[in-house]
Amino acid sequence: MMTPKKKVPRRRTTVVNAGRLVIGGDAPVTVQTMWKRPLGTADRETVDAVRLLSALGCDLLRFAVPRIDTADRLGELALTVDLPLVADIHFDHRIALRCMDYPVAKVRINPGNIGAAWKVEEVVRKAQDRGIALRVGINAGSLPKRLAAEKDLAVAMFRAAEEELGTLERLGFDQVVFSLKSSDIDDTIRANRLFSERHHNPLHLGLTEAGPLVAGLVRSTSALEALLEDGIGDTIRVSLSDSPESEVAAGREILRVCGLQSPGVRIVSCPTCGRAVFDVRRFVREVQPFLAAQRKTMTVAIMGCPVNGPGEARHADLGITGSSKYAVIFKEGRVLKRVPADRAVEAFKEEVEKFSSPAEPSDREPEQPSGSSSA
Amino acid sequence: MMTPKKKVPRRRTTVVNAGRLVIGGDAPVTVQTMWKRPLGTADRETVDAVRLLSALGCDLLRFAVPRIDTADRLGELALTVDLPLVADIHFDHRIALRCMDYPVAKVRINPGNIGAAWKVEEVVRKAQDRGIALRVGINAGSLPKRLAAEKDLAVAMFRAAEEELGTLERLGFDQVVFSLKSSDIDDTIRANRLFSERHHNPLHLGLTEAGPLVAGLVRSTSALEALLEDGIGDTIRVSLSDSPESEVAAGREILRVCGLQSPGVRIVSCPTCGRAVFDVRRFVREVQPFLAAQRKTMTVAIMGCPVNGPGEARHADLGITGSSKYAVIFKEGRVLKRVPADRAVEAFKEEVEKFSSPAEPSDREPEQPSGSSSA
Secondary structure, eight states: OOOOSOOOOOOOOOOEEETTEEESTTOOOEEEEEOOSOOOOSOHHHHHHHHHHHHTTOOEEEEEOOSHHHHHHHHHHHHHOSSOEEEEEOSOHHHHHHHTTSOOSEEEEOHHHHOSHHHHHHHHHHHHHHTOEEEEEEEGGGOOGGGTTOSOHHHHHHHHHHHHHHHHHHTTOOOEEEEEEOSSHHHHHHHHHHHHHHOOSOBEEOOTTBOSHHHHHHHHHHHHHHHHTTTOOSEEEOOOSSOHHHHHHHHHHHHHHTTOOOOEEEEEEOOOOTTOOSOHHHHHHHHHHHHHTOOOEEEEEEOSSTTTHHHHHHHSSEEEEEOSSEEEEEETTEEEEEEEGGGHHHHHHHHHHHOOOSOOOSSOOOOOOOOTTOO | OOOOSOOOOOOOOOOEEETTEEESTTOOOEEEEEOOSOOOOSOHHHHHHHHHHHHTTOOEEEEEOOSHHHHHHHHHHHHHOSSOEEEEEOSOHHHHHHHTTSOOSEEEEOHHHHOSHHHHHHHHHHHHHHTOEEEEEEEGGGOOGGGTTOSOHHHHHHHHHHHHHHHHHHTTOOOEEEEEEOSSHHHHHHHHHHHHHHOOSOBEEOOTTBOSHHHHHHHHHHHHHHHHTTTOOSEEEOOOSSOHHHHHHHHHHHHHHTTOOOOEEEEEEOOOOTTOOSOHHHHHHHHHHHHHTOOOEEEEEEOSSTTTHHHHHHHSSEEEEEOSSEEEEEETTEEEEEEEGGGHHHHHHHHHHHOOOSOOOTTOOOOOOOOTTOO
């Protein structure tokens, strides 16, 4: 049912292992997000939140680590959950070193603020020793001072990345992913193209400080789609002044529109209007978390009224519309059942569960829901 | 500060007048949304909501008109507000005729469900007589039965549009905008390209039933950007299972990333992380409606911490960051003032108001805020 916009020939990059996750090479493009609160202990609530993000399609989860004690808390979490975790380090390289005492999958450093070359070297040596990947995150907002005079920010970001790459190559370290981010769409696209034309390190794509939900989604889609359709990009993060769950959903959908990821439920739902008799927004809100956690390739149509409802339902694998009293569930265009409104969500979920889609790729195993294993 | 992704040569279309709004020709691409509730009387609350949408950048507002009495209520509203209104008619052409007794700007009909040719002719004759524009809205979910056998939905939509165009041309009517919408990105793009290559009628772009907020925004951005960057499209609507305000914000941002609309405040805001000390999401939420109503071309940076904050603020016209106690406002990269946290929103708004941007285009006059004129 889903037509990919075009088939994308991916640019070939080297393989980087971030814990059990493969970035680059033939690996599928992965989706990341970032933890938005101060990191507490690896308690039940934190562990459950991490597992939920994994179930929603997050492949890699990053945490800001501003202090040494946060490094220990991140380490404790990395020992508890199966999802690969990334430590995000600014200013103080000793925090990066501490994180690597634990099984974190990757450490992100921003060379623009880490300082002296020997500090970067210490981080690289330990990463090499522990088999931990690095990301060098170049950001237009925090470039090394010596590049501040370069008027073209895309060129400045590219130069900053090349300088760091030179250092890493001299140290014989190749387990590194690069990112070149700006809040400007054009600068971000050009910087990544410049890098991708000359180097084979995997690229983490993102538009930084993209903005509030609506504007940030539009801008991120525009930037990331342009690069992904060029075959550029091995892992993506959609930065939004919104929840990590929204960032993951956005990342997954961007891959989908680029034809890069097939599994997942596509929701066709109407915007509703003065004609709507079925409460689409409420129904969508109630079934969305459930649908987002499905790894089936299917299309569901959630429609407010009879104008386009049956037509759309005809093209969907499963459809629902109705009134305030009853809901009608369609399957491949035919009426399957009619249920009272208060049974609609439950009956719809049952039908989604019954639906069988083509075999799923086995490269991504969602975590188990939290059970009695964590107190 | 804003770099348009590329300059777009617009395809030339004929001019259609929808009330005081010009669609097609040299006119800027306009943004529409749709009223989502049943339409009540033109009371104070309704009028204020319409005026708010206008202030946010809505150029044209559409209403579902399922019954004759709704037509009268829409007519009453059209007599009260300055914003051009569109009547959306399905099934019953007599409702379209009734709407045209009032100064509505445009009537949208879906030929797939209006029925006999004489009914369409009656609508066209009256539109001609009253100087009211029409939109022929072709929708993949409700195509005429005779086209149901066509396997390529894009071709089926294109054929349906051409049939209707033939009818209108025989009647000598050229004040018509076309739309060819599907919930599939690829079908929507191809149908609009087919139409645009052969005809000069203005096109209203949209992806129909695009889905919930996040997925719908990603999908709509992908489809609309592809067309707009081809120079196709004269007016757009982003259909979301969300609020009309979100649809307008999305439409404006899509035009902006295509370099099609310069005025408006661009918000650079960080996604926040465990390092954030300034509550970005809350601040964004508090200033966003105010910023959305500004017609100034400026960039503001709202940052959670010192990592990228000052860097981004340097590139922005106005920036803010801070802690839980104080906020620091930057202007063109220099610290302008430091204010207590509880004064941050107010002080920031004052600085936005003081900022003067290049002269605004005069083609779009926002409505006056509601005063004592409506009871």
